[in-house]
Structure formats: C-alpha cells, structure tokens
Amino acid sequence: MKFASSYEPGEYESDIYGAWEASGIFKPQVPTYPVDNDGDGKDDRLESKTAKTFSIVMPPPNANGNLHIGHGLTIALEDSLTRYHRLRGDSSWYIPGADHAGFETWVVYERELEKQGHTRFEYDRDDLYNKVWDFVAAQRGNMELQVRALGASCSWDDLTFTLDENVIDRVYTTFEKMWNDGLIYRGEKLVNYCPKHQTAFADIEVEHKDEKGTLWDIEYKLVDRPASLIVSTTRPETLFGDTAVAVNPEDERYKSLIGKMVKLPLTDRLIPVIADEHADPEYGTGVVKITPAHDFDDFEVGERHNLDRVQVISEDGHMVNVSEKYFGLSTADCRKQVLKDLKEKDLLKGEKQIVHSVAHCYKCGTVLEPMLKEQWFVDVKKLAAVAIEHLEDNEIKFHPENKKLVLIDYLKNLKDWNISRQIPWGIAIPMFRKDDASATDEPDWIFDRRTNLKEIEKGGVKYVRDEDTFDTWFSSSHWPIVCTDWDEENYSPYYPLNVMETGADILFAWVARMIMMGLYITGKVPFREVYLHGLVLDEHGKKMSKSKGNVINPIDLVTKYGSDAFRLGILRGRSAGMNQAFSENSVIAGRNLANKLWNISRLIQSIVDEEETADSRGSGAWQGEDERARPVATGASDAPREDAISFSTDNMGEDWICREINSCLEQVEQDMKTYRFAEAVETLYQTIWDKYADWFLESQKIFKNTALLKKTLETLLIALHPFAPFVTEAIWQNISWTEGFIATTNWPEKLQYDPISAENFENIRIIVSEVRTTLQSLPGTNNAKKYELLYDNDSLVAENELLIKTLTRVPAINNLGGSPRGLRLALANHEIYLDVPESVIKEYREALTEKILAVGRELDALNLRMENPNYTERAPAHLVKETQDKITEKQSLISRLKQQLDII
C-alpha cells in the first residue's frame, strides 16, 4: 500500500512542483514567436487552425520582497484559471513577473544607506542604481520560491522583470512616440512632494488623512487707509510666499477694496487685493491669502491673475527666499516663530481648532509639501477619451461589473499625469536638456535612448541628461504588451490577454493606465476581462496591518496545512471586488478536504488491488451473481449506451453519482466562465464529500463497480485539480491505473447514466434520511441497532434491502405482509415502519403531534395559495400543478400520521 493513512502535503508538494517544472508543462503550446516550419514564408501559427489560447499575467510581486496574503489570493485565483484552461486544452500561458518596485525598494535601500551612515547625496545616479541593483539581486529569489510553493503553474522561462531590457526598450519607444505626438510635456507645476524622500508623486500616490489642525486669523493692513483684512490660514509660515489676497467678486463687504494694496505682515512687501471665485464669502472672513507656490488652489488663482510664484520652502523642507531671521528654519520652527512675531505685533487676531484633510507620503507618512517643480507630464485627455470609448463599447468585461462605470468616471476627471520621480531606482527618463545657451535654434530638450551617458552631443550641441526616473506605473502600464512579446511586427496570439486579475485597489493606478497605454500602442484593449479581488481582511473583518499584529503570512499557512488547503481556504466565501474576512478555519476545512480525497483514493485503490488479486486467482470476488451488463461510460448524453463498461444495477447509487458528477461539472464550468471561484469550490466540496464519499462510496461497500470507481475518481480529481493542484497530482501519481500528469490531462467528459435509476436512488436517500432522523428522535441511544425496518408493498425497498440496511444500520428489513405494526415513517409515498414497541411509540407521541402540526402548516400555506384565483390564473401552469401535487401529497401524509397517532 503506497497510501499513508493521512495526506501529508509536505512530503509531496516540492517534488511534484519540481517534476512539473522540469517537464516543461507550464510552457504554452502555441509558440509566442512566428514559426515557419513548412518553409512557405508564412507564420504557421496563422495558417493552422489557431489553437485556442489562454493568457494571463501575474501582477509582478516585488522582486526582493516576500509574498503577503494578497499575493496568495491573486495566485490562487490566477492559477486556478490557468490550470482550468490548460485542462480544457487551451494553449495556456501564465506569465510570471518581478517588480523592481521603484519607490518601495528605494525606501528600503535608503534606510539601509542611512544605517551605514551614508546619504544618497554622496553618490550620483548611476552609482546608486548599481548599488540598488546589487542589493536587489542579493535579496532576490524568496519571492519566486514562494510563488512556486503556492503552486502557480507559470512559465518561469518567460519571467519578466520590470527592468528587463525589452521593458525599458518598449517604454522608450512609447515615450518617443508620445513626445512626437505632443502627449508629453515639461511643465512647472505644483506637485505633491515628500521632503523626506525628496521626490514628487502622482496624485494617485497621495494619501489623504483627516487631521486636527489650527486655523489662525491674521491681520493684513491696507496701505492707503486705516483698515485691514483678516485672513485665515492653517499654514502661517507660507505667508512669505503670498502674492495677493483674494475676495469673492460678489462679496459686498470687500468690493471697494479690490485693486488696493495690503502690506504683507513681517515683511515690507505690498500685495494686491484681487477678486476671485476661489474666495468663499461663507468661509471664515471671506478673505483668503494667495500663495501660488505652495498651495494647489492658489496656484490656479495665480495662473488666472498672472501672479508671481514665490517659493519659500526648499525641497528639503526649509525656509528660503525669506529674511535672515527665518531663513533656513524648518517649516515647523518657522511657523512657531511667525506666530510669535505676529502676536508681538498684535497681528494675530484669533485661532480655532478645525479638522482638515492633509496629504501624506504613502510610504513614510511625512506630510507632503506642494512644491513648485519642473516635471514631465503626460497629457492624458486623448488617451483617456479613447479608453472611455472602448470601455463604453463593452470591449472589456469587468468583475464586479460596476467597476467599469467607476473607471469611466475616473477617466473622465483624470488630470495630467506627473511621470517624473526624483529617485535613482527606476527607468531613466530618456530626455536630454540643451546645455549651450548660444544654440538658439536647437530645441531645449531632445529624446535619446542613451541614458547611460550623462551628456551627449548632437549636431555639435551639448545636451545633459535629465536625472529623473519614470513613475513605476508608466512602465507597468506596458505589462500586457511586454509580457506577451507583442511588437509592431510580431503577431502575438496571447495579446490581448484573456483576463487581467489584480487588486481592486489598483484599478486606477494600474488597470486604467494599462488600458490607455494598450490602446495607444497596439490599438487594441490589452485584455478582454478584468477580475478585481478585494482586500483580504482578518477574521474580524479588520484590515491586516503590522501595527495591529493581525497579519497572516500565506507561506506559514502553506507550511502548516499545505498549499491546496491554503488555496481552497482563501478562495472560499470570496467574491469579486469585496473586502472580505479570512481565517485559518477555512484553510483547515481545505486541509480536511484534501485529506478526505486522499482517503477516498486510498479506499478505491484498495478495492482495485483486491480485485486484481482476485482476478489473478480466476474468481471474480467482487463481481457477484447479481451483476448484469449495464451501459455506463463516458459520453456526452444521458442515454444509456450498449457498448460501455458494465456494472451492477442493484446499486442504483451508480447512476445517481454519475448524474450528480455531471451536474457538478456543469456547475464548475459555468462558474469558471463567470469567475465565481468560491461557488466552484463549494460545489466540488459538496460533491466530493457529501455525495461521493457519504453516499456513493458507502453504497459501493456492498456492490463494487471497479471500473466506475476508477472513472468517477478520475473525474473528480481532474475537476478539483485547478483549485487543489498538489493533492490531486499526488493521488494521480499514487493510484495504479493513471498515466502522465493530471495537470496536463483532459477535462472530463460527461458520464452516462440512467435517469430513472438515478431518481430511484434519490428516493432511497430520502427513505434512509427519514429512518435516521426518526431513530435519532426516539428516546434512548443506539436505536439503529434496536429496531428493525418493516415495509409493505414497496418494490423499491424490497429490491434494495441490503443497501438500505447498510446505510441505516438497522439490524434487519422485513416485509410486513399487510399487518402494520410499529412506528410509521413520515414518508408520503412509502409504507415503511420502524418495529418499535408500543411503550416507545407512546413516548414518541409528542414528536408525532409536532410533525403533524408542521406538515399542517405547510399544507395551509399551499392551500392559501391555491385559493387565490389570481395565482391559479396568472402564475405559470407548471407551478400551479406543482402546488396542487404537493397539496395531495401533504394531505395523504397527514392522514397517515393521524392514523398512527390514533393507534397510540
């Protein structure tokens, strides 16, 4: 016996993964590059009946990080899909990736530098890039091992790293095209800037948090009259950058002051009073100071009124362009000083506490400073418009559906995209600035791919490299294109991707940009469907976080319960787009299913072994005389066929299990088509456990049909394989009659069965359940052993005595022969009794009364429905008939139970 009594995942998983990988089964069958084997000069892939392809990319995990629970979910989802399609015969390509994780890795590395007592400013960009490269290379590998541990059937030879040459190449090609198309521009704008990391961010990377703050009222005195304006601000230190104060043009209080000058406190500067809609008469005093260089709204006001932009805060968060007293102070110190000085001059007229939202760095939590900087921007209007057009044409199907509208809404309001980052770890921006003022005819900036050079020469003019790198999302937006080897010449049968699976939280940052970029570069949407998963929350529905200490590590669970258990557990009870709780319990349930399946296989193998031994002795030990030739085998129809494997008719569980397995297969197929993973798993779980093990295998302990046992086990193993790849493969390798890998076998065809026989077994199940229920509700314990089962005039019971006896464990089943005794079961269509003595029946009286009442209530409800003429006239005929039948059934049941009660 090869099978241990329980499934130990640790003993099998890594060997199995190794065998899969070594045999190359994760590679797609249809090549990714043109092939011309017949030498006719044409791409064979296009000539042949194109095999169906399935392609999906892995959202690249951080190359030097570890997987978290979200990755665990992503891989469970993506790999289940991939394996399912592989079994269905599609040329399936699951493309793995690794992310240089620009900013994240940089933050980690910069901390490392600090530990060593260095700062980034001691090195130039190329040095830093090389240092980080080495750092990442040294840390790399864990992630990829963890992806393997989760069972991802991805094609490792095709792993794409976000800094691979082909990626950089593609990004430069796009950038050049955009530059030539006028979609890229350099602009001085206010950008969100982290003074700690000294880099700018895109809007999307900013984290807004509500915080308590103080609103100070400051007096600005008018120059030509003894009057003053009170302005309110949360940032008094920025007053040095004020270049105007604004009032609403409709505000009667201040109309006469528009155009006058006020003196900027603590300075000698005079600034004008301007009229602008931005000033809200309802808010505070209705007067607002305008600091174009340090506030987003003020920046726009400044544009409208042509105001100067006076930058008073440096990139490292210190005061500049101010009088000596304040120069060099940190913004926080400067604020204190300004408040103190204003108070002394009696210009501070009030303060109050408010709650307002403040922008923070999503990595270090530092308050972001709006900073005036020259950056590269993408003009997104056209790109977004094209994306919206294709989305509205329903070219991409979303799961959940509503996310499409959310995305369209986002694209409609999208602002230009800042793609410059002031960190060295990333793809260098391929732009060079003219370094020769005398060359007036030459453009200020030129595109050039030679970013390894700090300066280049073109046409006798010297140009200097821009030191910035790309926003990670700029390159990531190319992911479907670079992963599938699409280019302008090579037709890739894998582009567009069949499905893009990723977190709902990066719908805007990533999915939106992939769509825009895909359309811009290839003219096609980059994927046909989008499946978005939500956050995995802890068991109480709270976000997992290090500070809360509720983080679950997927690899720990894999180690403890096995990869399959983790996958089954994390898929269960989860639907698209929803943030849902997760607990170890669901993984334990998955572990139990794996073990159940293992033991099912162990039982079947032992039956197969025994039969083979018996055959070799020449006596059909398990093929009793009852056996008749019966047609059941694979095939598409329900109709019995005469040429198939034979098996015994007496055990009607055989037809029944075929019916149930067929319906399970149909359900799973439907669920996979509609991305309802949890439902697919649930269906399989119930079919394998509740139906196959608890009813069919129990029945097979009486009549063994080895051929069918083999066939049905294979079917269930294959159907579960996408979700639980390891245990199904381990069993496949352990049972004696299968060949090759289950991972590359074919999705099962439907089984043939006789519907009448199947329905008969369903009736037997109902009888058995009723017997069990009644036995449990009788007084005393061990009732099953005490009472015999009696029946009258019932061929179903008569023909299946042994089966019913085994399933109910009653000591005997006898034909009454017309003289009823004992306790009659509450079954409408069968006359079945438990041979229970009078004394016990009397004790059962109460339960019987309750049962009669319950059936009576059901009957009343049905009658009420039938009495309503609107129902009988307007409801579909089959429903009305069903109701009528039910009434008849309930009535007869009640009268029988009442008879029983009368006897007592």
Add this chain to the structure above:
RNA sequence: GGGGAUUUAGCUCAGUUGGCUAGAGCGUACGAUUCACAUUCGUAAGGUCACAGGUUCAAGCCCUGUAAUCCCCACCA
C-alpha cells in the same frame, strides 16, 4: 460635496432571470465508533433576509425612502 458598495443563522459568506419549506462552512448541542478517513460518521437546534412603505398572483431579489458600516474621488484658506 460626488460616487461605489455592504447589511441574510452566534461568526464568515452564497442565494444568478422574482417562483418548492431561504442554503453552506465554521461554531454549538446530542449520538456513533476495530474493518478509507476523529483531519471521521449520523442527527438536530439556530433566520423579523437592517428598517418603513410600494409594485406583483408571488419579493431576500424590483421601486421609493430611512438607518448603520466600509471604500474611493474631490474639497476643506
């Protein structure tokens, strides 16, 4: 301010086009036990489908309103 969701058993969730007595897992209670599996088997209890109206022969599902929870976007001088 704008938008998106969620609310069904003690907990976590299904319930697809309105149509049988609203389901599952976990948990709970009771019972079983050599003979594949205690990671087991059997049975049961447990529901005002958030609330209030409406449409319909029929509503967990559709419509209107209310409440609570969560998320996103914008703004907050």
